[in-house]
Amino acid sequence: MDLLIAATLVVATIALWATARLPEYLTALLFFAAATVFTSVPPATIFSGFASAAFWLVLSGFVLGAAIKKTGLADRLAAALQPHLAGSWTRMVGGTVAVSYAAAFVMPSNMGRIALLMPMVLAIAEKSGIRAGSRGWFGLALAVGFGTFQLSASILPANVPNLVMAGAIEATYGLHLHYLPYLITFTPVLGLLKGVLVVALVCLLFPARPTPFKAEAHTASWTGNERRLAIILLCTLAMWMTDALHGISPAWVGLVAACACLLPRVGFLTSDEFGQASNFRTCLYVAGLLGLSAFVAATGLGSRLGEWIIPLLPLDPAQPFVSYLSVFGLGELLNALTTANGVPAVFTPLAQEIADASGMPLNTVLMFQVVSYSTPLLPYQASPIVVAMMMGKVPLREGVKLSLWLAVATLVIVAPLQYVWMGILGMVGG
Template structure:
């Protein structure tokens, strides 16, 4: 007799095929893209198949049925996101090898800190990184050694799961705090300037985003602590972390200098010709350079999770297929039509529509930037038609689109932590968190709008 999860997955796949067949006005490539992504999502959640295998198989399916060109597979592997992940994996290994990761872990864990206290200390330590590293995958890879150090010092599987979920969740939720928290924010400002002659400055974004992001992170920490830790575990003291003592070693100085240089180049991306991915790869080359580096080349290559690299490349193929075939446009158009918004719609209804559209976009577009590029232009046109404030529409849409904690594929930070050597959590754990966090996040958006945003320049 087949296991229940297999039966559930089979039933869901059959239902997906029926749902994709029924709508009119969709050509075959769009239907194939919906089948590939929907089927992959079902298999990720309901089966124990490797996430990378499912993603690659879905991408190969699209090529086989001619929904996308064969070069899509090569372009996925050649994406700057893939090179960014490769570079930052080497960076994370160097930070760990040099001893800097141990020092950072000991600093955050402190002495005599309880598990509950550690969760809050991590929260306050991770949020500022949204201002320093303009990439969720970059922040995740830098913090992955921290998770390893904490879980190696304390082998409680409940702590490993809670911390393993907390770090990437905070990376994702804190993105809204800063204009440089994600490249998609910069794309938003560019589109806003092009389509409406308005803009959002760095200081304005902080004013609107930092209070919301900080409260959202605190809620996230609270929920993870209550969902995955009991009272006894939260009050237990964390095992003391072994870390280098005394002055920094030569390796730590060299690694720290490279990390600071990379951070500086990431922060000033618009003022030099080097992109975020290029900086990451150059940093990886320096850190594996003879004499100067702290790893040899073979160690750097071994530090990269190549299964995750293939997962991301294949996921990019799926995400691009949704856009290039028109499937994403059809989904967005259907959502906007179903919303029933018009010029006389109450503000609450408009706000709910923006929240729902933004917060569900990650289910069918796995790239932050792709979500902005696909969603924002029609939303700004809708804002013009309804006489809405385009700046408010753009920012509030980004608040919704920055939420992506339903499936691991929805965020590279989640992928990096799930793709670790010993993943501490599963897709089911993420769904448990999302079932509570998503409505809390939406409620916080409503409260923030009426109590704060509408009074400081973001009234619709």
């Protein structure tokens, strides 16, 4: 009976998140309430998301993003980027995708980056003669959305699914992911190569002919706030990249940086501005996802689900590539059912059973899911892409078209090469 109640609760929660019939934060709160009242799972497990590093890194990301905007550093960066984005269509799209990816290294919030970059990119589009509602306009808006979400999966603290995965792995297996090894694992293929594919497909599907314009230089001198924030960001990035050496989680580094941005005199944000920037709705959603993952593991649902699904997968220690493609397919199925943010919460508890059946290391199987949840078949599976489409007023059919073409390119090119690269790193055999 307890298992049935737990299964019903998990299915209902995932269904509400996937269909967006209720706000995401409200679904999370309902999950917390139902799990504590109707099951015997300890509250420490149900609310473990609030103690997770992922929760605090998301909160820190909102604070850093707000500080970047308030100090004027965002405007300075935009002015510096204008000359590099103006020119040919390929250069404009390529520059947009490159900036979207580069911003993920210093601003760990997909929504924050899209909110920062979209007005800048579309303003440059207007100056280049690309009209609102044109195919070129749609292409640039989608370049921001897809470049921000899909490529940021290669940077550990840069998006919500990564953080949910890291928190779920920590809660389920007691393992900790490190910034630099993760970056080395995914940047060459899932970051750089996939970025090239995004640029190529946007240029192919949304052709345009921008007209040259003279970029305006940002002549104002650096303010004290800009200098201090730049130093904080550089120190934060350096600490993130060396976490394997000093052992401090990226979340706690981000939390220290956020605190520095909030300190009187030293910082940049007031109490009211912190309240506006912190977006507790998203933080509650992340805590709910992490709590759901721990709940699935604690109730034994993960093992039961594995007993049902894993025999259906062609997992074979003698054919590791087939096992890899099986995991990729499972991840895509979960992506369609639960959206990208929910994939790690459901997949992670199954990873041990998959590892046992496939003969591959647990850590390798856990990393396989990144390729799946970073490749949505349809825009609704990734809320940052939906937000980008709304900001750019992109019709749904245009977003679906790019999503499907990228999914095909990922299956044919990215996924096999990611497997080869992980083999070179010694993570898989065959």
